[in-house]
Amino acid sequence: MNHSSSALLTSVRVQIKGLTGFRFQDFIVQFLFKVHTPEGFTDMRPQRDKGCDGIITRQKVIVACYAPEEYGKRKYKAKLEDDHKKYVANYQKDYPTWRPYLNRAPTPDDINLVRGFGLHAEEPWGPERIIEAISDLAWPLRISLYKWLGVEKELIGQDYIRFILDDLLHDRQRAANVVAREAAPNIPEKIDLNVPVEYRQEFDRFLQSTALTQADVQDILSAFYNNELETIKSRINREFGDTVGRGDFMIRFRQLQQRFYDRYNDGDDDVAARNIDAVLAYMFCICQIGDDPKKTDK
Numbered sequence: 438m439n440h441s442s443s444a445l446l447t448s449v450r451v452q453i454k455g456l457t458g459f460r461f462q463d464f465i466v467q468f469l470f471k472v473h474t475p476e477g478f479t480d481m482r483p484q485r486d487k488g489c490d491g492i493i494t495r496q497k498v499i500v501a502c503y504a505p506e507e508y509g510k511r512k513y514k515a516k517l518e519d520d521h522k523k524y525v526a527n528y529q530k531d532y533p534t535w536r537p538y539l540n541r542a543p544t545p546d547d548i549n550l551v552r553g554f555g556l557h558a559e560e561p562w563g564p565e566r567i568i569e570a571i572s573d574l575a576w577p578l579r580i581s582l583y584k585w586l587g588v589e590k591e592l593i594g595q596d597y598i599r600f601i602l603d604d605l606l607h608d609r610q611r612a613a614n615v616v617a618r619e620a621a622p623n624i625p626e627k628i629d630l631n632v633p634v635e636y637r638q639e640f641d642r643f644l645q646s647t648a649l650t651q652a653d654v655q656d657i658l659s660a661f662y663n664n665e666l667e668t669i670k671s672r673i674n675r676e677f678g679d680t681v682g683r684g685d686f687m688i689r690f691r692q693l694q695q696r697f698y699d700r701y702n703d704g705d706d707d708v709a710a711r712n713i714d715a716v717l718a719y720m721f722c723i724c725q726i727g728d729d730p731k732k733t734d735k
Contacts, residue, residue, distance in 0.1 A: 442599070445583075445592040446568060452586035453564045454540055461504035461540050462490055467585055469493065469500065471578040472570055488523030497532045498559075499524050504540035514550060521554050529557065537561040576600045577703055590708060595653050597712045601701055602657065605672045606665055622724050622731065631686040631727040640687070643718065650715035651722065673725045686727055693717065693726070 456464050462482065469478045469491060479492045491500040501520050503513065517537065524535045536559040537551060543561040551558045571582055576597065583593050624644065632640045658666060676696065680689035694717055702709040720726045 442592070442595055445588065445596050448588045448592055449568055449571070449583065449586060450564050452588060453567060456540050457504045457506045461538075462502045464585065465500065465502050465538050466491055468567060468571070468582060471574055471582060487527045488520035489528055492528075492532060493536075496534065498534040498536050499528050499532045501535065501537045503537055503561075508541070510546070517550060521558065533557055534559060538567070539563045576701075580706070580708070594650065594708050594712050595657065597709060598650075598654055598657050598716060601697075601713065601716050602654075602661070602669055604701070605669045606661075622722070622729060624722060626730040627721070627724070627727060630730050633685070633687060636687045643714065644722070647711070647715040647718040650712060651719040654715050654719040670720075670725050673720045677726045690717075690721075690726065 453461075453464070466478075466480045466482070470480075472478075473493055473495065477493065477495050479494060481489045481491050488501060489499050490502045492498070493500065501517075501524070503516065505513065505516075520537075521535065529535070534557055535554070539547070539561050540563075542563045542565065548560050551561055571579055574582075579600075580593060580597070583596070628637055628640060628644075658669075661669070677689065677693050680692040680696075694714070697713045697717065698710065701713055717726065
């Protein structure tokens with residue numbers, strides 16, 4: 438299930454549409470490197486491309502980019518036809534597919550023009566096809582493209598939270614049933630119950646520093662179905678239960694935190710670390726991590 442927000446996708450779409458000329462070519466090259474790996478894509482621009490901006494080598498596809506600063510239908514048609522002729526003359530024998538990329542949604546005229554070139558010519562890829570392919574990438578590859586495009590950090594962080602929660606959702610080993618709470622626990626009481634005295638100020642600062650991002654976690658979780666929420670909570674319960682520390686909450690919490698860093702933050706990224714902390718802090722606050730003061734009182 439893809440929980441990417443409409444705000445993030447809108448931002449990506451706006452950024453792509455705003456790219457023109459060589460800047461759009463640069464983006465498509467970076468995008469295709471991420472989708473097909475550096476071994477699976479070749480940037481042909483340094484070689485005076487003859488109508489070819491790159492080659493998807495495994496699929497034998499020739500790539501051509503079109504994003505003029507000022508769009509003119511006649512000029513665009515002439516450019517497309519000229520590049521296609523160069524493709525036929527220089528590449529078609531070895532690379533049987535030709536694919537154009539646009540910084541705008543292809544119009545019916547765009548599609549009909551390309552179809553007229555023959556079966557070897559694919560329909561143009563506009564921003565929607567590009568965004569769909571980006572959404573299928575692993576998180577580290579997605580975030581590098583988001584950053585390249587200049588997408589707002591807040592939106593990247595929210596998408597990262599969705600990435601973590603989606604991964605936790607794919608839990609094949611359900612833990613014991615999660616007990617629903619009628620109300621959130623008293624956080625100071627929960628800290629006193631779980632955190633040794635010498636670490637309480639530090640842990641309280643940790644919760645305070647992630648408070649705003651915890652609100653993002655809560656908002657994002659509200660889009661999940663109840664059975665999905667139970668799966669995520671049971672996964673957190675089990676992962677915390679798998680830590681060891683002879684009852685020392687801080688040792689166990691740091692083990693869980695490091696496990697999440699290792700799993701979700703390969704690049705040692707500040708955005709990733711901040712949002713991992715927010716997910717764990719939120720789960721502590723809703724009693725999926727640590728003992729529940731109300732249960733202890735009984």
